[in-house]
Structures are given as structure tokens and as C-alpha cells.
Amino acid sequence: MQRQKLLGILVVLGLLTVPCRAESHHGRLWRVSSAILGAVTVADVQSSFGYQEMNPLLRSREGQFRGRGIAIKGAVVGAAIGVQWLLVRKNPKAAGYAAGANFAAAAVTGAIVIRNHKIQ
Numbered sequence: 001m002q003r004q005k006l007l008g009i010l011v012v013l014g015l016l017t018v019p020c021r022a023e024s025h026h027g028r029l030w031r032v033s034s035a036i037l038g039a040v041t042v043a044d045v046q047s048s049f050g051y052q053e054m055n056p057l058l059r060s061r062e063g064q065f066r067g068r069g070i071a072i073k074g075a076v077v078g079a080a081i082g083v084q085w086l087l088v089r090k091n092p093k094a095a096g097y098a099a100g101a102n103f104a105a106a107a108v109t110g111a112i113v114i115r116n117h118k119i120q
Contacts, residue, residue, distance in 0.1 A: 024095065026092070026093070027092060027095045029096065029099045030096075030099040033102035033106070036102065040109045041077045044073070045065075045069075045073060045074075047117055049070070051064060051116070052064060053065040053069060058072055080105075081102075084102070
């Protein structure tokens, strides 16, 4: 579990080191929102690991959240941030919208993390 936390922290910090040219306020906001979404996703993985998973796509054969769920969840969030990065690179004015989407996803995921901790 310690390795997973360390890996999550490194991924989040890595997002903040991606160089951007002449970054606007919205570009910085998008980078912060991406880091927050990554951190909340790591918290979600930590709060779900080893417990029964309700989402059939993320659960293992035993019905628990394990490696398969982590891989799928990481791929989805990574792909979303990657597509946003391409979009923001081509159209910097879209950074505000991408940041809003990240903050909304982080809020929903954060609510799930709180729920997970309450039922454990």
C-alpha cells in the first residue's frame, strides 16, 4: 500500500512539472485541477482497495477492488488528462473548461472517497 501512495504522489507531482509555453491563468488553473484530480483519484484507490466493489467493470473475480480496477481507473483518468493536455496545447482558451471538468470530476470522486471511509 505504501508503494501505491508513493506512486500516486509521484504522478501528481509529475503533472506539475510538465512544461507549458507562455502559460495563462487558465493554463495554470488547468494544471492545478489536473493535479487535484490525480490526488483525489489516488485517495479513491486507497479507500477502495481490497473492499467490495459495486462497479462491475472495476471489480475482480472475487468482487473486490484490486489491480484490475486500479489499472482501469488510472487509464481513464490518465486518458482524460492526456486528451485535455492535447486540447489545451492546441487551443489555450479551452483550459478553463478543462479545469472546470477536472474540478467537477474531483468533487464527485471526493464524495465517493468520503462515502467509502464512512462505510468501512
